Amino acid sequence: MKEQSIKLTEAEAFRSSTKRAENWSLVARGLTWIALFAGALVFIMPLYVMIVMALKTPNEIATTAAWSWPRDLTWENFDLVLSNPNVSFQLFFRNTLTIATLSTLGVLVSSSLVAYAFARLRFRGRDRLFIMLLSTMMLPAVVTMIPTYVLYKYLHWVDTFYPLWVPAWFGGGAFNIFLLRQFFMGIPRELDEAALLDGASHSTIFWKIILPLSGPALATVGIFAFIYNWKDFMGPLLYLNSPDKQTLELGLQTYRSLNNEQWNLLMAGSVLVMIPLIVLFIVGQRWFVKGIVMTGGK
């Protein structure tokens, strides 16, 4: 972290490393890979079980172990889930996508603004307002549910998507603000101080310096927000009534009603619901792999 050492280039650093270190790192990499692989087997188990159960008939689910490979593999469950007129997958997919996209955008825009103020600016009541921010996470939603519901009813928002995405544009939630604030505080202050001296405004610093340097953090928040809204159950359950406004998570419940769990369909549906999230994650990963590329240095 010494100033002079920062000036060294990558090439110099590479040359100075010894042969011994290289060998060591090869062994370390091998061990790392083995450890990661072993752990991955455990972490992939749930998805694996979901997939094999989605490929079995009810009879086979009842008579074989959950993790055994299907005897007579069937795609029927996926067909049924996709074509069930009771639970219109396509419609619910559109609804869920609308809600999740709108709220993710809201979260990204508003939480980064608020986080910037908490991370970079000095203002009256800052520290105590920050505690206030955190404390909004601490009260169980069960007890604010009815007042909130009454409020939305007043606004004529019941049975619309508004309660599910509009609040995201007003702060985006304490969790996301806090997360971004932590990352913004990790960005060296010299950068924006130099810009300030050059006469840049805070909004310029926010847009031109902080946001471009926060790719990984923004990607994280974006992915979290999207997944949260995609999987949210309680919100849609409370605020949506019409059959044509339901979301995927609500729709899946129809396959596990009281005393009648249709495992095959439930699992097929769950796999389908997960696919967009997996795609999103893989795409979003590119952002946080890139990391901060600081060309300016000093």
Added chain:
Amino acid sequence: MDSTRRRLAAAATGFLALASIAGAAPVTLRFTVWDGDESLRVIRGVLKQFEKEHPDIKVRLENFADYNMYHQKMLVTYAANAAPDVAMMDMGHFQALAKRKAILPLNEYFETTPGFDIREFYKPIVDAHSLDGLCYVLPRDIAPTGLVYYNKRIFREKGIPFPDGTWTWDFKVRPELREKDFLWVMQQLTEKGPDGKVKRYGFVSGWPGQTVDTLTYSYGLKTLDDYKRPTKILYDTPEMRKIYDFYIDLALKKKWIPSNTEVSSVLQSTTQQLFVQQKVAMFQNGIWEVPNMRKMLKPGDKGFFEWDIALFPAAAKGVGGKPHRGYATGGSGYSIFSSTKHPKEAWELVKYMSGPPGMIAMAKAGIAQPAIRKLALTPDIWLPGPNTPLEQRYPANRIATDQAVPYVEFGPTADYWPEVAGLIDGRRDSIYNGIMTPAEGLKIGTKEAQLRLDQLLREEKLPPFPWPAGIALGLAIIGGILLAIYWPERKIKYSYREKKESLTAYKFLAPWLIGLAVFTVGPMVLSLLMSVMNWDMIQPAQWRGGKNFHEAFVEDPRFWISLRVTAAYTLIATPLGIFFALLLALLLNQKVRGVPLFRAVYYLPTITSAVAMTLIARKLFAPEGGLVNSLLYSPVMKPIGNAISSYAGTPSEPVNWFGNEHTAMATIILLSLLGVGGAMIILLAGLQGIPHYYYEAATVDGANPFQRMKAITLPLLTPALFFCLVTGFIGAFQVFTQIFIVTNGPNGGPNNSMLVYMISIYSAAFATLRLGYAAALAWVLFFIVLLFTLMQMKLSKWVYYEADAK
């Protein structure tokens, strides 16, 4: 809020009066059910027919298949004056609404509707849905649990005639009665290997309490003095102990019944699967198992065997030395919310859905036994007849469902009962698991539950809540918070530049501050006011003051249990989770082949739906045949397995992870570790944010990997770690969803070992409708978490912010 509701209602009525003058547009009814996919199809069909026959009525079907959440939604929407017109209801839930006049008594309609005769319905099910002589739910079905599903193939193989329902059970085997003795049959059907290990059990109960309850009723016993208004708990009697001893002997010593069943209430699908796998020869349950059974056992499929149902045996010397039967029973029907503007049309709908059209459709689909007797006895509707298609032939002996009706019994339905039930049911779990003897379990459970019941029954004279003072107090609280935020800084003078910066900051904060004022502050302050109320969401609120808090700290045993359980979870799961997340993040930050794929894999459990995840976990952790136990009790791992078994208090049995009070929470914690993906991503993003040249520079300076870790990685990662710790603890204190799904509702799991704090709040709010008390509990939690967080912030000197470094 009550005045608000009243005003809203008045406005709506006025509007309606106008509308009715304006013209006769078709009335639209909102109709809510909790049915799943299959019954939903049937209901949709019936509704189409209904609309055709009633052109002036349109029905909008709303469906919420999650049974627990359904009732919660009904309460919330009714409290907010947005309830549907007609809703599905059952005996466990109608009473709370009926007592508060939230649903309409239907008797008036019974009498004034030509051609309608309530006497056509099975009387017991109508009575079960009545309170003080008024019926509030028109039953659509009746479902006695007094049925034994049996495997005909095994009976044939053993040369035992099929049961005709005339069999009996006594406390000992009576070989002289042969197939007329249930225990003898059970013994004959049980098959043990040469090593004494059971290969096939004779019988299994639908869920652990079910058969015991049936035995209790058949023996002429009552568990409470009055199921609708219980005041005395009657579990601790010699007769009751005899039943439990008997059952435990069958399960744990004779092993004719599998001992380790799953967590209390959701194992129908598990016992049913044991039956389909032919690992048990008979099981007890209600008729609702049939649709699934037909799907799993299709004639012609591999593994198909013939099966049927029979009446559960009578107790040989049940009452007065004579045979006696008693079957716990379920059922459901439709109610009309009193907030409806179209009661007449609503009744038309109820009458149709819980009348011949609805019942015939449901019965033909094999979903529900009609509550109208003559329909239940008509061939080709419910009973199989000449025109019944082959796949609907099973079970043939459907007449048993009608034979069971005279003996139906109904368990507790009082609205305050759930709060007490957890205390006695927890001990019953310990008894079924062999952790407590029936004598001590029933004694302790009864004592604890009776104490709580007495507290709840104590009458309180409470004044109405003083709303003007309450609102003033609310405003004062908001003022106080503002003061607390700005007062300490009043003496700090800001320069012009600083003032400008402060102003800019508030512009950046604006979205949050507006959101806070509009969406958050109001509900939070109201919930604070609620914490000194006695409020059931429906009736006008009353002032209860500090009694809510007194009740929590001094009286309610569940408060301390849940606090202890939550503390254990939070203090173990959070640090452990962050440790694993850090480890994974460090490994996944290496330049190793396939890292992007690994990252995705480790994140997978986090994006899996909690429901699917929990259901799968139950399979993997199942005591018999679960993957975990198959590995753990394999020859190599056996010593570890046995050690865990004896820790769980059930030596020589495979450990019942979710069902055993000693291991349930540990299993939840293990499961929570699969969800470290979120923290892992945050830490990974933090790692990625560390500029490469720091490492390069350090390498040049000769730092080894450990030094680099200590000097660069960990310090620069502290902001992200701090975030994970703070939010991790806040989240862990409020852990809820996963446990709620595992325990299938707010019941705390085996002996309340999974009764986390949020479950006790939830159960106070939505199981017993004491929202005031729930709010008090919530605010206690709030202050605990706040203190905990403030402490962490005070101790956050270890967090290194690059932005602070100069």
